[in-house]
Amino acid sequence: MDGPGFSFSRSALDVPDLARALADPACGALVGFEGRVRDHNEGRHVERLEYEGYEELGLKEGARIIAEALERFDIAHARCVHRLGLLALGDIAVWVGVSAHHRGEAFxxxxxxxxxxxxxxxxxxxxxxxxxxxxxxxxxxRSEAPPP
Amino acid sequence: MARIRVEYFAVLRERAGRASEQVDTAAATTGELFRELEARHGFPRLPSLKVAVNAEFADWNRRLVDGDCVVFIPPVAGG
Structure with missing residues (x-):
């Protein structure tokens, strides 16, 4: 897989394209996670979202996280892209993809x-x-507490 | 005195009314600099505020050197 393990994007994410870059004939599993813009938080109706990033440090910290994952888990490839700017309901805010020989480590x-x-x-x-x-x-x- | 570049993001950018500024300061550490700018700009109380110097995470006792770039990092909320 070429390119950085972590990046920011100011335009909509092309998930099939991102997933294709993780394809590997040795891998029987490709797990993808889409974080999407939700229409509510703490009981209030959300209309749209804005993401701002400290990109210089964010790229370094994101790359460190991907490197940690590659070291800790028996996986082949990992990639994460996070959106910046204005997003509408349902838009994909963040995508994580991991390919591995087997599904357990990929999840x-x-x-x-x-x-x-x-x-x-x-x-x-x-x-x-x-x-x-x-x-x-x-x-x-406040952020809505995730369910346990 | 040191001349420090300070960059602001999110809630701190809005409260400061700017994305960055040059600050001539007698503050010796990142913590002292934050207290000085907090008083000047009326920043809100934030839990678990972090700081970066020259695009790496630093601690609040990091000594400032002329030309440093300091970024205060409010609680993050990616995803």
Whole structure:
């Protein structure tokens, strides 16, 4: 696979194209995760989202996460792309793809990458609500706790 | 005095009303610089604020050198 393991995109993600780049005749599993823009948070109706990134550090931290995944799990290839800019409901905000010989390691690595990206990469999300209000998640507005 | 470039993102960019600025400061560390700019711009209290110097994560005791680029990192929310 060529190119960086982690990147940002200001335009819509072409998932089939991203997945094709992970294809490998030795791999029986390709796991992909799509993070999509949801229409609600903390009981409020979300109309659109804005992502801002500190790209210089984000690219380095994202690449470190991909390298960690390749070291910790028995996988062949891994890739993550995160959108920046204005997104509409249903748009794909982040995509993670992992190919491996077997599915177990591919699922585990995919989970590891999305969890670490959400936790460590300097990306910020501003939600714009139906009532005209807006706020930065985790700074001005709480994030809805994920189910256990 | 050191001349430091400071870049702001997200909620801090909006509160500061700018994406970056040059600051001439007597602050010796990243922590002291933040307290100075927090008072100047009226930044909100943020849990788990981090800091980067020259595009690498740093700690709040990192000593500042003339020409450093400092970025304060509010709680992230990717994904």
């Amino acid at each position: 585990a690595a995919c989970r590891y990458i999305i969890d670490e990206v959400k936790d460590r990469v300097p990306i910020w999300k501003k939600e714009h609500y139906a009532d005209g209000d807006s706020g930065w998640i985790n700074c001005e507005v």
